[in-house]
Amino acid sequence: MSELLQLAEMSITRGLILNKEVYSTIAGFEGKFNKEEAKSKKLSEDLKVVSTEKVKLNLENGALRFKLDTLVAAKTDLKAKYEIKLKAATKNLKYQKGLSKLYRN
Known part of the structure; x- marks a missing residue:
């Protein structure tokens, strides 16, 4: 009987040790998973920040491009108006x- 009890005790302690190892391994994986999850959350938050910054930059660039296009259009419009006036003035001068010349002769 005492051998049986010893075997039973050993198997129980082995089982507990095994269970402890399994538990610590699982806990380690959970810890790693939580770290990876935290990293991925941080990464996704960083990406959100970057993407919103890009959107802001694109909007600002779009607004600047629109202003530039408007200025170029206004400049070409003014240039065209002045060219017309200049042509009219040169025709008038001619x-x-x-x-x-007619009156001189």
Whole structure:
């Protein structure tokens, strides 16, 4: 009987040791998983921040491009208006020169 009790005791202690090892291994995996999960959450938060910053930058760039396009359009519009006025003025000048030549002769 005493041998049986010893065997039973040994198997119980072995079982407990095994259970402890399994538990610590599981706990270690959980710890690693939690760390990885925390890293991935941090990464996703960082990516959200980066993406929102990119969106802000894109909006700002879009607004700047729009302003630049508007300025270029306004500049070309003004240039076209002045070219028309300049052409009209040169035609008028040529006309006046033509008239002065006519009156001189």
